[in-house]
Amino acid sequence: MAEPALASRPIHELTALLAKNSVSPEDLLSDLLSRIERLNPSLHAYLAVDPENLRRQVKALPAGGRLRGIPITIKDNICIRGEETACASNILRGFRSPYDATVIERLRAEGAIFIPRANMDEFAFGSSTEHSAFGPTRNPWDIARVPGGSSGGSASAVAADLALAALGSDTGGSIRQPAAFCGVVGLKPTYGRVSRYGLIAFASSLDQIGPLAKDVRDAALLLSVIAGHDPRDSTSAPVEVPDYVQGLEQPVKGLRIGLPALSEEGLDPEVKRAVEEAVNVCAGVGMTTSRVQLPNIDKAVATYYIVATAEASSNLARYDGVQYGLRAAGGGGEGALKEMYLRTRTEGFGAEAKRRILLGTYVLSQGYYDAYYLKGMKIRTLIRRDFDEAFTQCDLIAMPTAPSPAFRIGEKSSDPLQMYLSDIYTISANLAGIPAISIPCGVSGEGLPIGLQLLAPPFQEERLLRAAHAYEQATSWHLKTPPGAA
Amino acid sequence: MAAITPEILKQVALLARLRLEGEALTQLSAQLDGILEYVRQLQAVPTDQVEPTSHVLPLSNVLRPDEPAPSLPAETVLALAPAAHKPFVKVPKVIE
Numbered sequence: 001m002a003e004p005a006l007a008s009r010p011i012h013e014l015t016a017l018l019a020k021n022s023v024s025p026e027d028l029l030s031d032l033l034s035r036i037e038r039l040n041p042s043l044h045a046y047l048a049v050d051p052e053n054l055r056r057q058v059k060a061l062p063a064g065g066r067l068r069g070i071p072i073t074i075k076d077n078i079c080i081r082g083e084e085t086a087c088a089s090n091i092l093r094g095f096r097s098p099y100d101a102t103v104i105e106r107l108r109a110e111g112a113i114f115i116p117r118a119n120m121d122e123f124a125f126g127s128s129t130e131h132s133a134f135g136p137t138r139n140p141w142d143i144a145r146v147p148g149g150s151s152g153g154s155a156s157a158v159a160a161d162l163a164l165a166a167l168g169s170d171t172g173g174s175i176r177q178p179a180a181f182c183g184v185v186g187l188k189p190t191y192g193r194v195s196r197y198g199l200i201a202f203a204s205s206l207d208q209i210g211p212l213a214k215d216v217r218d219a220a221l222l223l224s225v226i227a228g229h230d231p232r233d234s235t236s237a238p239v240e241v242p243d244y245v246q247g248l249e250q251p252v253k254g255l256r257i258g259l260p261a262l263s264e265e266g267l268d269p270e271v272k273r274a275v276e277e278a279v280n281v282c283a284g285v286g287m288t289t290s291r292v293q294l295p296n297i298d299k300a301v302a303t304y305y306i307v308a309t310a311e312a313s314s315n316l317a318r319y320d321g322v323q324y325g326l327r328a329a330g331g332g333g334e335g336a337l338k339e340m341y342l343r344t345r346t347e348g349f350g351a352e353a354k355r356r357i358l359l360g361t362y363v364l365s366q367g368y369y370d371a372y373y374l375k376g377m378k379i380r381t382l383i384r385r386d387f388d389e390a391f392t393q394c395d396l397i398a399m400p401t402a403p404s405p406a407f408r409i410g411e412k413s414s415d416p417l418q419m420y421l422s423d424i425y426t427i428s429a430n431l432a433g434i435p436a437i438s439i440p441c442g443v444s445g446e447g448l449p450i451g452l453q454l455l456a457p458p459f460q461e462e463r464l465l466r467a468a469h470a471y472e473q474a475t476s477w478h479l480k481t482p483p484g485a486a
Numbered sequence: 487m488a489a490i491t492p493e494i495l496k497q498v499a500l501l502a503r504l505r506l507e508g509e510a511l512t513q514l515s516a517q518l519d520g521i522l523e524y525v526r527q528l529q530a531v532p533t534d535q536v537e538p539t540s541h542v543l544p545l546s547n548v549l550r551p552d553e554p555a556p557s558l559p560a561e562t563v564l565a566l567a568p569a570a571h572k573p574f575v576k577v578p579k580v581i582e
Contacts, residue, residue, distance in 0.1 A: 098562045192543045205541045234548040235541070302525045313502060320503070322575055327568035336578035338503075346505040354504055359518055361502040362490065375528050377538030382531070384539060417521055433542030458542075 006031040007161040008481070011070050011218045012245075014164065018069050025058045025069030029113070032071055036115075036162050039485065044137045045147075045157040047076060047088065047117040057113045065111025066225060072107060073115040073163035075154050077124060078209065079198040080104050083116040087123045087200050088132040091348030092325045101198020102233065103167060103209050103226045110225050115163050119153030122350045123316065124174055124202045126150050127422045130413050131352040138409070139182060140482035141448050145406040148178030154212050155182035160485035165222055166212040171202050172304050173401075173426025175210045176438035180401035180451025183440045183480060185219045185468070186212045188426075190458045191433035192237035194223075195230030203311035204235075206304075206430040215478050216439065216469040220244035223461060239459050247462040252470040255463070257282055257454075258292035258394030266421060268404040271450050274442030275400045278452040278471065282398070285470050292390040292397065296382040300428040301420055303383065306363050306376030307431070313360025316353070320344060355416060380431050387432045391457045396467055399425050401438040401451035425453060435461045439468050440477035447483070490519045 006014065006028050017023040033051050040046050054071065061069060074080060077087045079097035081104075086092040100108065107114070121131035129137040129152025137152045139145040140160040147156040151168030155178035158166050168175040170188035179186025187210045194209045201207060211222035224244045230236045257279065264272065283289055321327035321344035328343035349357065363372035390397060403424055412419045429436040434455055441452035452471070456464040472478055490498075495515040499506040506514065560573055569576040 095566065098558050098566065191541075192545075231550050234550075235543060235545070237543060237545070296531075299528055299531065302528050305521060305525055306528075317503075321568060322577055323563075324566040325568075332578065337580050340578050341503045342505050345503050349504070354506075355514065355517065357502050357504065358495065358498055358514070359521060362494075362498045362518070362522075365498060365501065371529070372522075372525065374538055375531075375533060377540055378533040378536040379528055379531055380539040381536050382533070384542065416517060417524055420521075 005035070005161065007035055007164070010214045011067070011164050011221060014070065015066070015068070025061060025113070028069060029054055029058050029071060032162065035160070039160050039162060042138065042143055043140060043156050043160055043162070044135055045119060045153045045160065045162055046073070046115065047119050047134050047153070048084065054113060054115065062111055065109065066221065067107060068111030069113060070111070070164050071113040071115050073118045073154060073157045073166045074104070075118045075151050075166070075168045076120050077169055077200040078103065078167055079200070080114055080116055085200065088120045088134055089122045089348065089350065089353065090133045090326060091319045091344070095325055097198070099198065102195035102230045104198065106226050118151070118157055118166055121150035121152070122353050123200070123312070124150040124169055124171055125312070125352045125356050127173070127177055127419050128407070128412065129153060130409065131350060133350050136409055139406050140485045141183065141406065145408055145448070146181065148181035148402070148406060150174040151212065152178045155179055155184055155186065158182070158184045158212050158214060159482055165214065165218055167209055167226070168212050169199055169202070169207055169209050170430065171206045172308060172430050173423040175212060176426050176436060176451070176453060177402050177423060179212050179438040180449065181406040183449030183477070183482065184212055184214060185216055185437065185439050185478065186210065187219045187223060187437045187461070188429060188435060189223060189227065189461055190435045192235055193227050193239070193435065193459065193461065195228070195233040195236045197230055197232040201315040203308040204315065205311060206308060216465055216472050217245060217248060219437070220248055220465045220469070223465070237459070242462050244462055244465050247466055248469040250466055252467055253286035255287040255396060255467055256394040257287050257289045258390055258397045259289055260292050260294040260297065260390070260397060260399060262399060262425070263298050266403045266424070267400065270442070270444045271400050271402070271404060274450040275398070275452055278441040279398050281474050282467065282471055285474050287467065290394060292394055294386045294390055294428070296379065296386050297428050299379050300383055300431055301424055303376045303379045303431060304427045305359065305420060306372050307380060309356045309360035310364050310373050311360070313357045313364065316357055319348060352416070383428055384432045387434060395456070395463060397455040399453050401425060401453040405444045405446070405448035405450055429455055434458055435464050437464050437468050439472060440480070441475070442477060443480060449477070449480070490515050490522060
């Protein structure tokens with residue numbers, strides 16, 4: 001059998017080859033670039049491809065580092081010094097960040113190579129990457145389908161071996177749902193585990209940066225690098241970072257998995273079956289299972305669309321054509337400044353961004369604040385308490401990542417509420433601030449990947465990764481490659 | 487709870503510094519009303535005794551040592567502005 005392409009291998013194999021000098025960073029990059037050239041035009045995972053930039057980075061590599069020479073793609077909302085970072089929005093088109101996000105600094109220090117500009121829904125508003133101002137990304141398992149979102153470019157690139165791994169951001173499922181749709185591993189860390197400095201804000205109390213990777217070991221390695229307190233983000237937690245890779249070797253016997261009763265409205269029977277079988281596999285490797293209650297989880301989507309839009313409308317107030325980004329032309333005389341704001345924002349934001357800004361402004365406005373925003377924050381408390389209570393009886397919770405496999409491009413784009421409901425199982429982890437991971441656990445009759453989601457108490461990523469790794473070792477779903485990546 | 491009418495939405499849009507007119511206004515107000523109708527299921531949940539959660543971390547009054555550190559040069563930052571007149575960003579005239 002032929003050796004698998006370099007770009008198809010997990011990072012933990014490549015770093016060993018690179019360390020022995022049996023593969024050079026130049027070899028790896030040239031394999032990757034030929035794949036990008038061949039596949040990115042149909043997948044549109046990347047908004048821009050600049051081979052010279054990547055070659056320059058390889059030439060300038062430092063001597064050591066846990067990720068030396070490993071190309072990692074970065075979602076278009078995480079700032080890299082000197083690179084365009086536009087959140088897939090016209091309002092930030094051409095913006096070049098004058099500084100590195102903390103996660104970029106940390107990856108850089110370990111010798112990683114950055115492939116900028118993984119496509120996304122504009123400002124991370126979406127579940128399909130169809131809301132990118134620069135055109136949708138496609139799913140390598142079926143290019144008529146969405147890769148999920150909002151980190152759809154990141155997931156599509158990792159699945160199609162156009163990057164060894166990716167960073168995404170997850171506000172309501174934006175790492176886990178695309179990971180499930182594209183058959184890769186996606187981890188949303190605990191709120192506060194990873195610095196948000198340099199992540200362009202969507203909803204500040206929910207956003208978290210995390211890795212998308214080919215397997216659990218790679219996700220553990222990336223988290224070990226990017227996690228930890230950062231004085232530049234006061235919401236990053238001063239909690240010690242364990243070695244997540246070493247933690248994978250710890251036993252899983254006796255770990256208690258809680259299975260919540262969930263609404264099955266809209267749950268695809270194939271997804272249901274795959275997740276049930278995955279739970280059986282977990283039991284087969286020594287974990288135990290029991291029922292748990294999350295009585296308020298069915299209110300998570302409604303709560304999220306109050307809290308997240310309120311925060312988004314406030315965060316996006318900064319795009320006004322004054323300090324950076326787009327400024328619309330025209331208008332003089334009296335009221336010219338206000339007119340400039342109006343034109344800039346009306347021209348610069350896409351339809352979904354406007355929808356969320358308006359919804360958020362509405363729920364925060366006088367007369368509606370108590371009924372919506374305050375109510376949403378109170379129900380958020382109830383959802384957190386549900387998890388606190390459930391985790392007194394179990395160590396992890398298992399459920400599907402998404403109610404269905406990847407849907408078709410255009411299938412949900414005219415009905416925002418249906419699109420929002422595709423995040424029904426992922427949103428509660430963001431509201432509660434807890435870590436959650438999606439790992440491949442099956443393939444549908446139509447040949448589309450299915451994701452198993454595991455959730456853990458705050459700062460228990462080590463336990464989450466250990467259980468996910470044990471499941472992965474007992475199965476081979478993560479080794480399946482999409483037909484579009486051949 | 488009142489519906490979100492095109493008139494209300496027009497007012498909200500002005501607060502958000504977005505211009506909405508005609509067809510777009512009617513269409514969007516119907517769409518947002520549909521979303522809010524779904525959200526209104528929350529009204530049935532009793533929450534009188536529940537404290538709101540605005541963030542999940544058990545942190546308060548985080549302070550860092552008050553030590554000077556380098557920040558971005560003003561020129562770098564001004565270079566990002568659509569219009570600048572050193573050392574200021576430039577906007578359309580506010581006062582005639």
